[in-house]
Amino acid sequence: MSPRSLYDPPALLSSDDAQALAKRALSHSTADAARVTIVNGSRGNTRFAVNQISTAGDNTDTVLTVRSEYGKRAASASTNALDDDSLKRVVETSERLAKLAPEDPEAMPELGPQAVSASPGYSASTAALDPAGRAAAVSRVTEPARAAKLVATGYLETDVGSFAVANSKGLFDYSRQTSAAMTTTVRTPDASGSGWAGAAHSDWRRIDPSELGEHAIEKARRSVNAVAVEPGRYTVILEPTAVGNLIQLLAFALNARNADEGRSFFTKPGGGNKIGQKVVDERVSLWSDPMDPDASANTFTAEGLPVHKTVWIEEGVVRNLAYDRFWAEKQNTAPSPLIGSLRMPGGTTTQEEMVASVSRGILVTRFWYIRPVDPRTILYTGLTRDGTFLIEDGKITRAVKNLRFNESPIFMLNNLEGLGPPVRVSASEDGGPGFAIVVPPVMARDFTFTSLSDAV
Amino acid sequence: MAPTRREFLKHTAATAAALGLAASPASTQLAALQPTRSNDSGDPSIKELTQRALDVAKSAGADYADVRVSRNRSQTLLTREHRVQNVVDSETYGFGVRVLAGGAWGFAASRDLTKAEVERVAKQAAAQAKANRSVLIRPVALAPTPAVRDGSWKGPAEIDPFDVAIEDKVGLLLEANDAALKAGAKFVTSAMFFLREEKTLATSDGTYVVQTIYRSQPTMNVTAVSPKFTDFQTRQSNDIAPMGMGYEHVRDAKLVENAPKWAQQAVEKLSAKPVDVGRYDLVLHPSHLWLTIHESIAHPTELDRAMGYEANYAGTSFVSPPEKMLGTFRYGPDFMNIQGDRSQPGSLSACGWDDEGVEPDTFLIIKNGIVNDYQTTREQAPWLSWWYSKQGRETRSHGCSYAQSWADVQFQRMPNVSLLPGDTERSFEEIIAATDKGIAIIGDGSFSIDQQRYNAQFGGQLFYEIKGGKMVGMLKDVAYQMRTPDFWNAMDMIGGHASYQLGGAFNDGKGQPSQANAVSHGCVPARFRQINVINTGRQA
Numbered sequence: 001m002s003p004r005s006l007y008d009p010p011a012l013l014s015s016d017d018a019q020a021l022a023k024r025a026l027s028h029s030t031a032d033a034a035r036v037t038i039v040n041g042s043r044g045n046t047r048f049a050v051n052q053i054s055t056a057g058d059n060t061d062t063v064l065t066v067r068s069e070y071g072k073r074a075a076s077a078s079t080n081a082l083d084d085d086s087l088k089r090v091v092e093t094s095e096r097l098a099k100l101a102p103e104d105p106e107a108m109p110e111l112g113p114q115a116v117s118a119s120p121g122y123s124a125s126t127a128a129l130d131p132a133g134r135a136a137a138v139s140r141v142t143e144p145a146r147a148a149k150l151v152a153t154g155y156l157e158t159d160v161g162s163f164a165v166a167n168s169k170g171l172f173d174y175s176r177q178t179s180a181a182m183t184t185t186v187r188t189p190d191a192s193g194s195g196w197a198g199a200a201h202s203d204w205r206r207i208d209p210s211e212l213g214e215h216a217i218e219k220a221r222r223s224v225n226a227v228a229v230e231p232g233r234y235t236v237i238l239e240p241t242a243v244g245n246l247i248q249l250l251a252f253a254l255n256a257r258n259a260d261e262g263r264s265f266f267t268k269p270g271g272g273n274k275i276g277q278k279v280v281d282e283r284v285s286l287w288s289d290p291m292d293p294d295a296s297a298n299t300f301t302a303e304g305l306p307v308h309k310t311v312w313i314e315e316g317v318v319r320n321l322a323y324d325r326f327w328a329e330k331q332n333t334a335p336s337p338l339i340g341s342l343r344m345p346g347g348t349t350t351q352e353e354m355v356a357s358v359s360r361g362i363l364v365t366r367f368w369y370i371r372p373v374d375p376r377t378i379l380y381t382g383l384t385r386d387g388t389f390l391i392e393d394g395k396i397t398r399a400v401k402n403l404r405f406n407e408s409p410i411f412m413l414n415n416l417e418g419l420g421p422p423v424r425v426s427a428s429e430d431g432g433p434g435f436a437i438v439v440p441p442v443m444a445r446d447f448t449f450t451s452l453s454d455a456v
Numbered sequence: 457m458a459p460t461r462r463e464f465l466k467h468t469a470a471t472a473a474a475l476g477l478a479a480s481p482a483s484t485q486l487a488a489l490q491p492t493r494s495n496d497s498g499d500p501s502i503k504e505l506t507q508r509a510l511d512v513a514k515s516a517g518a519d520y521a522d523v524r525v526s527r528n529r530s531q532t533l534l535t536r537e538h539r540v541q542n543v544v545d546s547e548t549y550g551f552g553v554r555v556l557a558g559g560a561w562g563f564a565a566s567r568d569l570t571k572a573e574v575e576r577v578a579k580q581a582a583a584q585a586k587a588n589r590s591v592l593i594r595p596v597a598l599a600p601t602p603a604v605r606d607g608s609w610k611g612p613a614e615i616d617p618f619d620v621a622i623e624d625k626v627g628l629l630l631e632a633n634d635a636a637l638k639a640g641a642k643f644v645t646s647a648m649f650f651l652r653e654e655k656t657l658a659t660s661d662g663t664y665v666v667q668t669i670y671r672s673q674p675t676m677n678v679t680a681v682s683p684k685f686t687d688f689q690t691r692q693s694n695d696i697a698p699m700g701m702g703y704e705h706v707r708d709a710k711l712v713e714n715a716p717k718w719a720q721q722a723v724e725k726l727s728a729k730p731v732d733v734g735r736y737d738l739v740l741h742p743s744h745l746w747l748t749i750h751e752s753i754a755h756p757t758e759l760d761r762a763m764g765y766e767a768n769y770a771g772t773s774f775v776s777p778p779e780k781m782l783g784t785f786r787y788g789p790d791f792m793n794i795q796g797d798r799s800q801p802g803s804l805s806a807c808g809w810d811d812e813g814v815e816p817d818t819f820l821i822i823k824n825g826i827v828n829d830y831q832t833t834r835e836q837a838p839w840l841s842w843w844y845s846k847q848g849r850e851t852r853s854h855g856c857s858y859a860q861s862w863a864d865v866q867f868q869r870m871p872n873v874s875l876l877p878g879d880t881e882r883s884f885e886e887i888i889a890a891t892d893k894g895i896a897i898i899g900d901g902s903f904s905i906d907q908q909r910y911n912a913q914f915g916g917q918l919f920y921e922i923k924g925g926k927m928v929g930m931l932k933d934v935a936y937q938m939r940t941p942d943f944w945n946a947m948d949m950i951g952g953h954a955s956y957q958l959g960g961a962f963n964d965g966k967g968q969p970s971q972a973n974a975v976s977h978g979c980v981p982a983r984f985r986q987i988n989v990i991n992t993g994r995q996a
Contacts, residue, residue: 043863046588047968049765053588057969058580059565059863061550075543075622080550080567090547097543100622102630104539131562131587139591153767155968185768191776194767261643262685269686368771371904373915373935373992376688381904381913381935381992404904404911404937406992430970431769450990451937453911455774 012127013040013062013162015174021064021082022166028091031068031098033110034168037302039063041161046134048184049153051142056131068094069110072103106326108303110167116306119175121296121436123203126178127160134158141184141213148217154184155431158204165304173300179433180204181426185386186216187456188224193399194456195219196365196386198241198426200433202296206424219365219387226399228452229390235361235417236447237354237391243344244427244437245367245382246409247286251342251435253378254312256321260331265378265410266321274318280413282316288341294424295436297341310336346440347419354418354443361391362400362449368429378408383453402456403449411448418443489612489701489801493808497606498656498666505551505569506658509578513555514660516582520556520598522659522812523578525549525569526862529618531650535629537637541645543622550862553578557585559595563865599837599853601814603662609808612801613670613702617650620703629674632711636678639716640723642688643679648672648706649698649962663813671804671974672705673698673962676715680722689725689932691718692917694899695743697959698974700804721918728932730993731919735986737894738936739887742951744916745875746959746977747900752940753787753794754873754977756909757821758856758966759830763839770966771907774940775827782843785827788944793876794822796831798855803872803976804960809855811866816855821873833857833868860971867967872958874978881952884981890949891983894922895934900959902935902992913937915992933993943984951980 013021022036040062047054065078068091075097079090129137134156145152162176183198197215199207238246259266259273266274289309290297300306303325311319320336328335355363365387373379383404390400420441428434497503506523513521527549534541551574552565562585564577629646636644651671658664676693696709740748756773760766763776775781787794798805798816809815812834820828830840834853837844841851859866888896899917906912919934920927960976 043969045969047768048591049767050593050763052591052593053560054765055561055563055865055867056584056588057552057563057565057865058584059552061548061567061863063548065544065546076545078544078546078548080548093545097545097622100626101540101543102626104541106539131584132590135587135590142591151764151767153764155768157969183768187764187767187772191772196768262681263643263679263688267685269684271685368907369904371902373902374933374994377994379992379994381902383904383906383911385907402906402911404906404913406913406935406990408994411994429769430965431968432970451911451913451988453906453908454939455771455906455908455910 012160012176013038018162018164018174019166019172022164022172024084025064025066025087025091026166026168028088029068029168031070031095033069035067035110036166037065038164039161041159043157043159044129044131044134045155045157046131046138047155048138048142051146051152053135053138058131064090066091066094068098070098072105072107073098073101074104074107075101108325110169111171111304112169113171114173114300114304114306116173116300117291119177119296119299120291120293121177121202123178126158126180126202126204129158129204137182137209140209144213145186145217149189150217150220151187151189152184154182156182157432159433163298165300165302167304171304173304175298177298178202180207181431181433182207182209182212183426183431184212184216186220188220191456193220193224194386195223198431200426201424223387223399226401228401231403231449231451233446233448235358235445237351237358237361237363238442239365240423240439240441241366241425241427242364243439243442244425245370246412247342247344247439248427248435248437249370249378249380250409251338254322254338256323257327259321265376266318273321275321277318278316279318279410280313280316281416283347283416283419284313284316284344284413286313286342286344287311288339289343290339290341292341292343295341295343295438297339297436301337305335305337307337307339341436343438344422344440346422349418349420351420351441354420354441355391355396356394358391359393363389363391363396373406378410379406380408381406402453404451404453405448406450407448412444415444415446416442417445491612491806491808492610494608495606496608496666497664502656503664505571505574506656508571509553509574510658510660512575512578513553513582516579517557517586518555518582518660520660522554522657523551524655524657524811524859524862525551526653526655528861529652531618533625533629533648535633536645537633537643538630540626548861552862552865553581554865555581555585556596557582558589560585560588560592561596562588565863596835597838598834599851601834601853604665604809604813605662607665607808610668611670611700611806615703617672617703618652628711632676632715635712635715636676636719639719640680641678641719642681644676646676646711648674657809657811657813659813661813665809665813667808669807670700670702671698671962672701672703674706674709674711676711676718678718678722680726682726687726689722691722692899693718694917698804698962699802700806701802724930725932728930731931731934731989731991733991734989736989737891738984738987739891739894739896739922739981740984741884741898741981742957742979743899743959744897745979745982747903748914749873749875749977749979751903751905752909752912752943754870757830758868758870759832759836759839760868762830766966769968774908774910778830778840781827783826786825787822787827787941788825788947790825791878791950792822792825792944792947793820795874795876796821796854796871798871800872800958800976800978803958804974805872805976810857811859812857814853814855814857816871819854831856831868831870836868858973860973864971869966869973870975872976872978875980877953877956877980878950881954883951883955887949887951887981887983888922888927889925891922892924895931895989896920896922896927910940912940933991935990935992937988937990943987946985946987947982948985949983951982955980
């Protein structure tokens with residue numbers, strides 16, 4: 001092993017390191033039961049604006065959280081100081097708070113040892129990307145943009161982390177993961193055009209900065225001189241990122257308890273939930289699988305419970321909702337936690353074929369500032385951004401001004417006209433890695449736009 | 457002239473009683489709140505380590521460097537109905553070194569505040585600045601700021617939230633939940649959030665300052681469900697703003713006393729009349745209007761946005777380019793004055809010095825309806841030197857540099873951005889009484905705005921139909937859509953000093969990686985003529 005460079009951050013905690021640290025913390029415990037979670041890692045990021053690097057940052061941290069339990073009383077405390085005195089103090093704090101907390105009738109006992117799979121989401125190439133490597137990647141976007149007399153702004157982030165859970169009943173789960181995301185917005189100097197491209201993956205080698213730059217440059221050029229169209233219901237072709245922006249909203253609404261309690265789209269009128277009911281077009285399925293090589297996620301929860309593939313929607317029918325351990329036990333079913341992985345399989349229609357089939361419609365690159373309006377219908381509002389185009393008679397004819405929508409992914413998936421091949425997208429609002437989402441481009445009719453925006 | 461404190465309190469109480477609103481603690485307590493300043497420079501070992509970091513950064517090529525050491529203690533309590541969901545007490549301690557070398561920035565941070573790690577991180581930040589120079593076009597230059605040798609600032613907190621027993625906090629939340637359930641709520645969640653940040657900043661310009669910042673927020677969310685599971689409605693307690701105060705803010709929020717009203721309002725929403733779409737005169741309460749100000753004025757007047765630096769996430773701004781806006785662009789009517797500051801007592805943005813050692817000033821962003829200034833840091837202020845010299849003002853940062861923790865690099869974040877009161881003393885009720893056909897909106901709700909801050913849509917907590925100067929009944933499914941300059945130019949009536957209060961948020965997001973900023977917005981009630989209202993209710 002070569003000596004560690006002076007500039008390298010401390011290495012990731014290994015399984016043995018994490019187990020030893022957890023044991024040290026648990027050795028101070030006097031509670032009936034205790035659980036330790038350890039989140040350790042480094043984040044590297046480089047921002048660029050107006051064709052040059054604006055800021056960058058590298059940080060490293062380890063946060064240890066102790067949850068102490070006395071019967072049905074529990075509380076947690078966390079620290080990032082890992083010396084023995086600090087570990088003792090954080091255990092004592094959690095114990096003091098737990099003794100003062102009232103009994104929780106829904107408290108679930110700590111789990112015993114569990115069999116968990118190693119996450120497929122660790123990549124040495126992501127872990128190895130350093131500030132100079134990030135700067136080089138940035139120049140593969142900024143140089144072509146500058147040469148094209150355009151203005152590139154963007155962000156590159158890599159995360160390398162390990163996650164461990166241990167408890168006083170002998171459970172110990174460990175995983176390590178990486179993630180990388182790069183996004184860029186290229187604008188014309190007169191601010192009349194703007195184009196975006198982005199990608200995310202656990203493996204940095206799967207992201208091509210030059211290709212992102214080319215896409216964003218092309219969209220920026222094509223988006224100038226946007227014309228106004230009347231707000232209203234349009235046939236839309238949503239590129240995969242825009243689909244990802246909306247599909248994750250559906251995932252957030254999958255909570256079983258909210259449905260059973262009468263405060264969710266998934267509530268069945270009269271009582272109960274919609275498991276077994278058809279809610280969207282039969283061409284739609286949706287699942288989470290931590291072992292998905294393009295949408296990997298952690299293989300266990302913060303309680304140490306193993307996570308397996310869960311199918312939420314199958315051929316338009318609700319197959320499962322997200323149950324925590326308490327609600328699953330109460331409803332006599334298995335727990336099914338929501339995790340940061342989503343896949344919606346698609347179809348074979350290419351985006352070009354979709355465009356060719358539309359007499360009048362709108363092509364959307366991505367959505368922005370999406371916020372809930374009405375949870376009864378999973379209705380959200382938000383706007384198109386960085387590449388919105390008019391389709392006329394089977395051709396993309398010109399850029400249109402951005403539009404605000406008030407729409408639900410449920411309505412959109414009921415108005416389905418076509419699905420393309422699924423791809424991994426960067427669909428988080430802030431350009432960080434976010435949920436690992438694989439989705440197809442979607443063509444849908446009657447998508448509701450309610451107003452025009454002058455924003456470019 | 458400002459009213460006396462007694463008049464202020466009397467008036468606020470009357471307003472609150474009329475609408476079943478929680479009395480804003482902002483308006484009942486501000487007069488007594490003041491920060492503490494001294495020359496106590498704190499722990500000498502920290503001073504030694506920060507000096508070491510600055511020395512190492514300098515010898516590694518830094519033209520300028522700063523070091524921030526912070527210890528953030530936070531506590532979260534979450535409850536629902538009769539049970540405690542979570543009690544979490546967290547502490548994070550670490551440091552970050554920022555280096556400017558050859559006109560490029562570098563930043564590195566670590567949790568391990570030891571001499572060896574401080575040296576490594578300082579070198580790492582300097583090496584990163586060198587790597588970042590590879591694509592440099594315009595070198596960074598900083599506006600000058602006077603050095604503060606040993607400064608100390610402590611935010612106002614009558615009661616340190618971390619000194620209050622956990623059972624008292626939990627007891628208060630469960631009692632409030634019980635009161636809401638007895639008043640007709642089907643479900644209720646409640647929570648408390650507290651932060652105490654102890655922050656030290658040392659710069660290579662010779663500044664060394666130590667600050668303690670407090671933040672407190674109690675919240676409730678009450679849900680009513682129709683008997684046959686065909687509808688549900690919620691009421692959030694967001695007329696109680698988060699504040700830069702201690703536990704006294706929670707005590708004075710009177711959750712137990714207010715919970716029944718919130719529950720009754722959630723139940724009333726179930727049978728409220730769906731709004732007819734159309735144009736209405738809107739009378740917006742400060743508990744609602746703060747968020748509209750935040751989104752449509754505070755964000756677009758951040759100078760980094762206007763200059764394109766946030767184009768990839770938060771966006772740019774329609775208030776751009778500055779040379780075509782400053783002194784020229786009409787944002788709203790003559791009586792519209794928007795102030796930036798980090799000094800309003802109890803406000804979330806209040807501090808002694810920003811995260812690069814600048815003492816923030818109070819400045820007018822909009823003056824008599826015209827764009828007058830932007831929010832700036834030391835890097836950004838020189839971009840407007842042409843304007844400042846034309847105005848006979850010095851080029852200085854407004855002190856808007858902020859990082860959410862030791863692990864993040866500081867950058868431009870909004871200060872408190874507030875709509876100043878009008879000359880005429882006028883209350884929310886008086887504005888309603890002067891309105892023939894309209895909608896009164898209380899509390900913030902759904903919000904969304906485009907990346908240049910032109911087109912926005914806002915919901916709320918409570919909507920009341922106004923007819924002939926009176927509130928005649930509750931409405932639901934209301935949202936208004938606006939184009940920012942049209943909206944603010946449609947403002948024709950605002951409240952006076954007695955109706956001024958603070959709203960705010962703990963978690964305004966900006967930057968990549970996204971950082972949370974806590975900010976307050978003071979405002980008065982205001983009326984906006986003929987605004988487009990949509991109905992957001994649809995059938996599943």
